[in-house]
Amino acid sequence: MERRAKKMLPAVSPPPAVDSADYSFAIEYHGPPVPYEIPEAIPIEIERIPVAAVAAPSALPDPLSLPVVQPLPSPGPLKKPSKSGRLAADPAGASPTSVIENHAAMDRLDSVEVSGEVGSSGVLESAGFPDRSAELSEGIGSSGAVGFSSELKEGEGFEGFSEGIHSSGVLGFSGEVKEGEGFEGSSEGTGSSGVVGFSSEFKEGEGLEGSPNDMVHGRISTESALSSEFDFRSSASGDDEAFDTQAKKAVLVTFQDSAQSSGSASPAIGLTPRGRMEESGMRVPKGACYRCLKGNRFTEKEACLACDAKYCNGCVLRAMGSMPEGRKCVSCIGSSIMETKREKLGKSSRMLKRLLSSSEVQLVMKAEKDCEANQLRPEDICVNGKKLTQEEMVLLQSCPCPPSKLKPGYYWYDKVSGFWGQQGHKPDKIISPHLNVGGSIMRNASNGNTGILINGREITKVELQMLKWAGVQCAGNPHFWVNADGTYQEEGQKNIKGQIWGKPTMKLLCSVLSLPIPSKPANPSGEELDNMVNRAVPDYLEQKTLQRILLVGYHGSGTSTIFKQAKFLYRSIPFSEDELQDIKLMVQSNIYNYLGILLEGRERFEEESLAEKRKNQQLRSSGTTGNKELDEHDDTTEYSIGPRLKAFSDWLLKVMASGNLEAIFPAATREYAPLVEELWNDAAIQATYRRRRELPLLPSVASYFLERVVDISRVEYEPTDKDILYADGITSSNGLACTDFFSSQLAADGSGNDDADQQDTLLIRYQLIRLHAKGLGENCKWLDMFDDVRLVIFCVALSDYDEYYEDANGVAINKMLESKRFFESVVGHPSFYQMDFLLILNKFDLLEQKIDMTPLTVCEWFDDFDPVVSRHHYSNSRSINNCATMAQHAFHYIAVKFKKLFCSLTGRKLYVTLANGLDSDSVDVALRYAREIIKWEDERLVFSSSESFYSTEPSSYSP
Amino acid sequence: MSVAELKERHIAATATVNALRERLKQRRQALLDTDVAGYARSHGKTAICFGSTDLVCCRTLQGHTGKVYSLDWTLERNRIVSASQDGRLIVWNALTSQKTHAIKLHCAWVMTCAFAPNGQSVACGGLDSACSIFNLNSQVDRDGNIPISRILTGHKGYVSSCQFVPDQETRLITSSGDQTCVLWDVTTGQRISVFGGEFPSGHTTDVLSVSINSSNSNMFVSGSCDATARLWDTRIASRAVRTYHGHEGDVNAVKFFPDGQRFGTGSNDGTCRLFDMRTGHQLQIYSQQHGNNDNDVPIATSIAFSISGRLLFAGYSNGDCYAWDTLVAEVVLNLGSLQNSHEGRISCLGLSADGSALCTGSWDKNLKIWAFGGHRRVI
Secondary structure: OHHHHHHHOOOOOOOOOOOOOOOOOOOOOOOOOOOOOOOOOOOOOHHHOOOHHHHOOOOOOOHHHOOOOOOOOOOOOOOOHHHHHHHHHHHHHOHHHOOOOOHHHHHHHOOHHHHHHHHHHHHHHHHHOOOOOHHHHHHHHHHHHHHHHOOOOOOOHHHHHHHHHHHHHHHHHHHHHHHHHOOOOHHHHHHHHHHOOHHHHHHHHHHHHHHHHHHHHHHHHHOOOOOOOOOOOHHHOOOOHHHHHHHHHOOOOOOOOOHHHHHHHHHHHHHOOHHHHHHOOOOOOOOOOOOOOOOOOOOOEEEOOOOOOEEEOOOHHHHHOOOEOEOOOHHHOOOOOOHHHHHHOOOOOHHHHHHOOHHHHHHHHHHHHHOHHHOOOHHHEEEOOEEOOHHHHHHHHHOOOOOOOOOOEEEEEOOOOOEEEEOOOOEEEEOOOOOOOOOOOOOOOOOOOOOOEEOOEEOOHHHHHHHHHOOOOOOOOOEEEEOOOOEEEEOOOOOOOEEHHHOOHHHHHHHHOOOOOOOOOOOOOOOHHHHHHHOOOOHHHHHHHEEEEEEEEOOOOOHHHHHHHHHHHHOOOOOOHHHHHHHHHHHHHHHHHHHHHHHHHHHHHHHHHHHHHHHHHHHHHOOOOOOHHHHHHOOOOOOOOOHHHHHHHHHHHHHHHHOOOHHHOOHHHHHHHHHHHHHHHOHHHHHHHHOHHHOOOOOOOHHHHHOOHHHHOOOOOOOOHHHHHHOOOOOOOOOOEEEEEEHHHHHOOOOOOOHHHHHHHOOOEEEEEEEOHHHHOHHHHHHHHHOOOOEEEEEEEHHHHHOEEEOOOOOEEEHHHHHHHHHHHHHOOHHHOOOEEEEEEEOHHHHHHHOOOOOHHHOHHHOOOOOOOOHHHHHHHOOOOOOOOHHHHHHHHHHHHHHHHHHHHHOOOOEEEEOOOOOHHHHHHHHHHHHHHHHHHHHHHHOHHHHHHHOOHHHHOOO | OOHHHHHHHHHHHHHHHHHHHHHHHHHHHHHOOOOHHHHHHHOOOOOOOOOOOOEEEEEEEOOOOOOEEEEEEOOOOOEEEEEEOOOEEEEEEOOOOEEEEEEEOOOOOEEEEEEOOOOOEEEEEEOOOEEEEEEOOOOOOOOOOOOEEEEEEOOOOOEEEEEEOOOOOOEEEEEEOOOEEEEEEOOOOEEEEEEEOOOOOOOOOOEEEEEEOOOOOOEEEEEEOOOOEEEEEOOEOOOOOEEEOOOOOOEEEEEEOOOOOEEEEEEOOOOEEEEEOOOOOEEEEEOOOOOOOHHHOOOEEEEEEOOOOOEEEEEEOOOOEEEEEOOOOEEEEEHHHOOOOOOOOEEEEEEOOOOOEEEEEEOOOOEEEEEEOOOOOOO
16 A cells, blocks of 8 residues: 555645635644644645546636635534534545545545544544544544555445545645544634535535435335435435535535435445455454444344345445345455355345335345356366366256255266265265266265175165165175166166165155155156257356347348248247238238239230330321221220229229238238139239239249239138248338247257267257348448347348349349448448358349349449359369359359458458258258357367367358 | 329429428528527526536446346336346336346347336337337236237337327337337227328438427427438327428437427437427537547437436437536536446436436446436436
8 A cells, every 4th residue: 555655656746726716725724733643745646636527617617616615614603513523524524425536546646544544543533522423433434444445446436435535635634634523623624625626526426425325214214115205316414404504605515414424325335345344454343234334243234145245224225236146245246156155045135125125126036046146157066077067057957856055066976877966975866867967977986885886886885775775686796777767787787677766665764864865857857858948048048058140131132031941940830820820911911012013014014005006006097087986995905904903903002002001901801802813813914914024023922922812812811831931021010030949959960960069059049030121220220239149141132133123212223232232331330340241142043043144244243254264263163063054153253252342341251151042951051051150160269279270161161 | 194204203393392491491591590509608698517426326227238228217206117138128216226127028129118107017119110018017927027918019110219108198109110100009009190101291211219298298209310300290190290400310319308399309410409399490509529530429329308408418329428508508517427437338318207317328238327416406
């Protein structure tokens, strides 16, 4: 401490000179000579003090409002000297709680010797004035605490301050302050507070700090959780009336914060874990609250789970805050709990129940039990000589019969029979067998010396006794093989010799020997893997084991198809009843959309052919006289429809144009199903449908549905799997969709995964999140919600290169370029810094169909595509077989284009794969690849040293 | 009439509209001879003094494990609901800083939450394009979760903001990424009216926030990515009452002024503005001078007025939270520079109903309650 104080010394600069501030910094001391050394003022280093709040002229434009304390005309307006004494003590006693910004500077600044001294002297003083209220002595006590609180870090707000201000009060005037406390010169006392310029301002903060405390007190007394007595402002202090006069005088300075409020607030120091308190020489009176230093060992207290600091009911809520991890001091949040307190986890005390409402207690206890910091650390548990991993720990704790009251230590576990015990001791419990935790059991695990082995472990005498009672032949030190159900056989022999638990008396006998008996598991073992999958993962692990994969792509890139494929691939029930209903509705409304597009096309074609006809007629009739009636009679073309259908068509188009197609659903389906059938069978529509290639708005899947329009428009229509896959979108609301699947499901038939590998990742859950491009908002506004994903799968439809859409201004924009633009904005988004991207080039089948008809160079981004001379092609073609098709060339070319783009944006590598959304195998391959990337990235973090060895592996994986 | 002809006329009409809009803007500019700050200064008003301890962090609500995106106070001022990226809604007792309810959501990507006027239910919405209502009194299920009591579906985009109509328990207004706002009947789950969308006077892009006029709950204002705010009358869904231009970026937050005659906005362009509801004039811009690098301007994410309207609290993406003096347009306090301030972006803030406390939510996973310290009068 001294060193620290010295460090501050050399930098000598004048005290904070407040421009335009017109007040004296010191008032000469006229009191009697002091019997002790007056601590020296240490120059304040002005740069270190964020004076802005105080000295900035903008904050205090009016000199009158400077926090100068009006000199008190001696005990004049005060009725009793004792009050003035309290008032005078205020700067020292009350200030500690103030919350100000410059505490960090101050606590470095304050000469520790000074404050320490003041602290001790303060205690002395309070001893000398027993007539003072307890609050005052507390205030002083807290000022004494200053000495150690300078140890605190910045984060621990109040404490730091407390001492900052206190010492600031002391800086020049420590002597006076003491005098003030000694009732001798209240004016000096207050003077000192005025001198401290900024400190007087801080006191307001303290008022606030105090008030919640008052609130707590008040609330406790009324015992109503929702009591409205709480005031966020600090008006609630007790001595208001007495100091009203002063309060009015002081513009910014409030003295009326009673000593009581300061006293109860100052022990914010109590937040300091005990260890630190002790090492700094500050001792909490035995049995007292660590925060208010009141009470004795009989007062009811709540202890911090991590540092065992104890708080009385008035302080516990202040010291523990909102208890995100249960009963811990605010400063202990995040640290692990004391092992002796593990049993208390989640068991509420009477005190908390009194302080908080039952739902609040419940939530605190839940948090206490479930939060990660309070869990047993897997590395503390050693099974069969091997420390557990996180996965093993979960496996152990979530099995049907987990070991009870697990504590850190060394254990042995017999995987075959499920016997469990402490290293060197007899079995303790029979837990679920076949858990893959820890190493293999050792012969001397239970320190037996009987020479008889069960599953490779030499058993203890007690167990031997048990075996004898069970009627097991134990002559000749046999080696037994005991199964989970209690059947046993001799090693190397096939036949089962008997059942240990066969006799009903065995259970009684075992309890006599204090040996475990098998407990009934909730569900019989056997389908271990299934349990794993369906088991609820504890909350704290959920975050860890959940690997989120974001699937995005521009509109029409096939993300929804890939998502639906993933559901079909990895979920036993791909879609729930509700989802199916939703999809049915979606398909049905889509078909109306398609019909609408057809009808629109029909009108256009009709118009065109009519115009054509007229032209021909005009040509023909140019010589003869035109017959109007004939013209009218001839107004029908092959695209004309009857009046009834015409009315329906007009209505449908009108509804579509106004945009509330949704509004008429699902009622419309019932009503118009027969009409739709009639319409579809109409020759005109069929003729239009034949020219569907000329309807750019009609999606390629439309024909799949339109050909079955009659079925689909029926009420009793049930979408088939194929329908679901072909349908546009996932939900009608276009919202986010996510699906979970386990690594095991993903790897179920994956090749090249050895068992150990699977075991490791058994717990890892993957969540595929599919989001519509529009769902991200303008300029990917909401992308920052996805900064916790592990991988982004970006989907681009290969067939987009010759497709256009019209933007709001009617300008045709190439979809591939739009995809590229979207890709750039996603990749460049700040929340995806250092994110891995997998590009899925989708709709390869469509590319194959159209590449020969429309060259890739239609898209201006691909204008240098020249498969024969292209260098890219050349380098790529070596990796694929010689007879690569044009489509494959195009795929590689586009892949390289995107890789280059990605590299130029981020300087990193882009993983690319190819898929065909409608082909489940290709989607499976793509998603497996995604998993490989995540695993590979994980491994790279572990073996970062061998990075160079791995670095080319995944990118060379290219289907 | 041929398609080409129609297109031509459409283009011409658009051009006309734009020209008229430009004229309107110029005319407004000409009429607007002063702003609030200029007028106040000319009358000798000065900024109120605000010490660093006049507003102090007195509670830190810890418990979320993800970024906090939204918060709302109850009317009886002691409870707060917050929504976070960890997929939970937490109802806090602001007095004890304890959680009273923790609700796990089906869709973790929640953007907004709101308390019902009676304090018995909360609503939330997000990327699932639905608004879910939870009754806080309903029985929890086996896992301790509160079941959804009502789900409002119908939006075609994310639900960016929701607010209960103050004097009608069963009415709720949401704004959405599908360019519309919707007035819902919570009891039936039906849409009462849709604002925007197919009607030409609606927002042209995602709507980000709504604020209902507290003195006349038929009026509400919405802010959108199209850089405008629009005023709506719930009785007339067909058209926006008025459109307020001025911002140069997405309007992230709108909030009615306490007197119900003005409203404030916070935007991606880093400014907050005050608009007059009836004249449509922009009364004041609240912006700090920043370096000329446009990318560095922190965006205003959320705003709230103090009970008197004298202070405008605005949260920014860089973790600052300014208290603006609305009268003279000066920053009187920066909560971001105070002791105990947030470490991340301030994503949401709200004032308790009596104005005595401000709650801020941040990407640092915490919420903080700031209260007027000392004997400062609540303003």
